[in-house]
Amino acid sequence: MQKSLLILTGHTQGIGKAILDHYLKKEDIQILAISRSKLDIESENLTQISLDLGDLMILESQLAGLFPHDHFEKIILINNAGWIGEVKPIGELGPAELRKQINVNLLAPMYLTNAFIKAYKTTSAQKIICNISSGAASKPVSGWGGYCSTKAALAMFTLVAAKENKSQEFKFYSLAPGVVDTKMQEELRSVTEADFPDLEKFKKYQEEGLLASTELVARKTAYVLENPNLFTEVIQDVRNVQLA
Ligand SMILES: NC(=O)c1ccc[n+]([C@@H]2O[C@H](COP(=O)([O-])OP(=O)(O)OC[C@H]3O[C@@H](n4cnc5c(N)ncnc54)[C@H](OP(=O)(O)O)[C@@H]3O)[C@@H](O)[C@H]2O)c1
Structure with a gap:
């Protein structure tokens, strides 16, 4: 049986774990998973x-050796690792935190996308890059200056990569997962209303059971990646995905 390869970041908890x-x-799938910790x-x-x-x-020094070159039927990269960052109004953000957030949410997935295309451009395997986005990529949210900006920039990078690689073997997605029951949401509910004016709305999502489960988001993400012919646009939202 010919195997497929999945490279997944942020696999230790939340959406990535699911x-x-x-x-x-x-x-039939070999998985290469990258996070700070291990399971x-x-x-x-x-x-x-x-x-x-x-x-x-460190990422740069390891990039060249990161991508296996066996004969895979399908190769998938899911850039899922992300950080909500410091939730504070612009004017009160720490430069070190901003730098870290841009590295994790934007530059690391850009490096990995770039290196993935370089590594696999000439292989005949079907190749899919899925950059996990957010509704915040297209909607300003007070307190999320770094988060909204990094997600918006990553979505544009994904659109450019898709435009440059229109061959049948390449598929690119910028996929928003919806509002999902993870540590990231927990972190958000622990900030002050002064820093995050939408705090009550996000608390209500949890109280009213409106947070999506990580399992459902994972199933829908996999459904998109397994049926690229049904999902032709780069920008996708898990909330619009109907499982067959
Ligand atoms: N939850 C939501 O409602 C929601 C909504 C929209 C978009 N998203 C997006 O969905 C993705 C996953 O979010 P989540 O809610 O599942 O987050 P999460 O529960 O906080 O998990 C984040 C994952 O990323 C890894 N990670 C974080 N910082 C890292 C770093 N510096 N280096 C390597 N790995 C790192 C973590 O592993 P380690 O700690 O082991 O490194 C963990 O596995 C993110 O891109 C997020 O922006 C989430």
Whole structure:
């Protein structure tokens, strides 16, 4: 059986962990997972790499050796790792936190997308790059200056990559997962209303059971990646995906 390859960032919790669990159930996919920490999972299909995507020097030094070159049927990169960052109004943001946020949310996925295209451009495998976006990429939210900006920039980078690589073998997505029950939402609910005027709205999402489960988001993400002929646009929102 010819295997596929999944390269996934941010696999240790939240949406990324659910995506990992989804693909670990399949036998025909080799998974390369990158986060700062590692999970206590033994699987011959899983290789975990401990890497801080906020440290671009280290990422850069490891890029060349990161992409396996076996004969894969399909190769998928999911840039999922992300950080909400400091939730504060512009004018009160710390430069170090901004730099880290731009590294994790924008530059690391840009580096990985660029290196992925370089590594696999000439292989005949079907290639899919899915950059996890957010509704915040197209909507300003007070307190999320760094987050909205990094997600918007990554969406544009994905659109440019798609325009440059129109061959049948390449597919690009900028995929917004909706509002999902993860640590990121927990972090958001712990900030002050002065820093985040929409705080009550986000608390209500949880109280009223409106947060999507990570499992459903993972299933819908996989459905998009497994049916690229049904999802022709680069910009996608998980909330619009109807499972068959
Ligand atoms: N949750 C939502 O409602 C929501 C809404 C829209 C978009 N999103 C997007 O969905 C993606 C996943 O979010 P989530 O809510 O699942 O987040 P999460 O629960 O906070 O998980 C983040 C994941 O990214 C990894 N990560 C964070 N910083 C990293 C770093 N410096 N280097 C390497 N890995 C790092 C974490 O692993 P380690 O700690 O082990 O490094 C973890 O596995 C993000 O891109 C987020 O912006 C989420």
